[in-house]
Amino acid sequence: MNDQHDRRSFLKLGAALGTAWAVGRNCGLADAPDVKTPPIDNVRIGLVGIGSRGTHLLSLLLDQERVEVKAVCDIIPERVAKAQDMVTAAQQPQPAGYSRGETDFKRLCDTEELDLVINATRPWKWHVPISVAAMTTGKHAATEVPAAETIEECWQLVETAEKTQKYCVMLENCCYFREAMLVHNMLRKGLLGELRHCEAGYQHYGARARPGAPPRPREGKIHTANSYPTHPIGPVAQWMDINRGNRFDYLVSMSADGTEGNRHADINTSLIRTAHGQTVTLYYDTKLPRPYDLIYRVQGTRGICMASSDKIYIEGRSPAPDTWESLETYYNEFEHPLWKGLGEKALKRGGHGGGDWMVVHRLIQALRTGTPPDMDVYDAATWSCITELSEKSVANRSASMDFPDFTRGRWETTPPIGILTPPSE
DSSP states (O other), X not given: OOSHHHHHHHHHHHHHTHHHHHHOSSSSOOOOOOOOOOOOSSEEEEEXXXXXXXXXXXXXXTTXXXXXXXXXXXXXXXXXXXXXXXXXXXXXXXXXXXXXXXXXHHHHHHHOOOSEEEXXXXXXXXXXXXXXXXXXXXXXXXXXXXXXXXXXXXXXXXXXXXXXXXXXXXXXXXXXXXHHHHHHHHHHTTTTOSEEEEEEEEEOOHHHHSTTOOOOOOXXXXXXXXXXXXXXXXXXXXXXXXXXXXXXXXXXXXXXXXXXXXXXXXXXXXXXXXXXXXXXXXXXXOSSOOOOBOOOEEEESSEEEEGGGTEEEETTTSSXXXXXXXXXXXXXXXXXXXXXXXXXXXXXXXXXXXXXXXXXXXXXXXXXXXXXXXXXXXXXXXXXXXXXXXXXXHHTTSOOEEOOOTTTTGGGTXXXXXXXXXXXX
């Protein structure tokens, strides 16, 4: 809708539905995915989408023990052939290839006997259809971020996972960044006291990060919103035990106008409040020149940490009052157990500071040990729905938007788990 009045009328209708979203899609309580999966000795995988990200994921998968890449799919046949060559070069049998157009992933899911289907496709509109096709044919699903683009799609993922009793995991690598996991461990050890506020953001000058690359396809839509929320919000949600004893309650959002000479600039700021009275400031800033920074600021009752800036202050512990100190000694004392055991391997073999290797390894390890993955479909939906909530809030003069309760109340009795109770390595 190009007309601003029509657009606002449409989004106000969405705002009116906010309460229904918050209560839950249906009044009845559906069966939550309580997946009882026996350990899988050899994890059979199908990979959909073999561009730059998919190729990287394939290399990480081939680096894991007892992984069999059985099928590969892309709309470009040359990419399928390249992926097949990578698999055979890793001393595995040639995987089946699928390249008969945009929906050939359906044939892959219908035909192949697999344990897991991973997708790294663009445009993002295919993330939900691929995940749904995987689950409805008896396979677990894993998707690159975001898991969905709309709240309706988020519900589709949740309801399909509940119906099929299959995992649907978003491959959020930032949850495994060393500094994010350090914060997680410090919070669980009580170093920062009671958590009150977090600040995070996807702040990355896209033109420099991907020179010459086309914009992310958005089906011609103009989005004045936080269009890429999961990298910053994923770790924050885990720190705050979201969907596990706590939940995001509501959001307000506003966006700055584009600047002269760069009219499409879109700096979005959103504020989120949790059911426990905590707050989150979330930024999205990719159109203007700036250094990369996810921020990861954490404020507790005993101190504050700015992880991406290597700064921390703990009342009564830091050497000088009201003075920052380096995180170096805290890494020595509070390094997350996963990074103690796997950090060197992750840094050597995976991108994004080891987070890429770690997210793949953790998912495969969960399937091989028959234990739940670190992240579930409710996380995927809760983190991804921020895009639509922020868009509707911006269009309605920063109106408050209630978060859907994708768990339908189960968050109150689900114990905190997350990445601090992992399957044994």
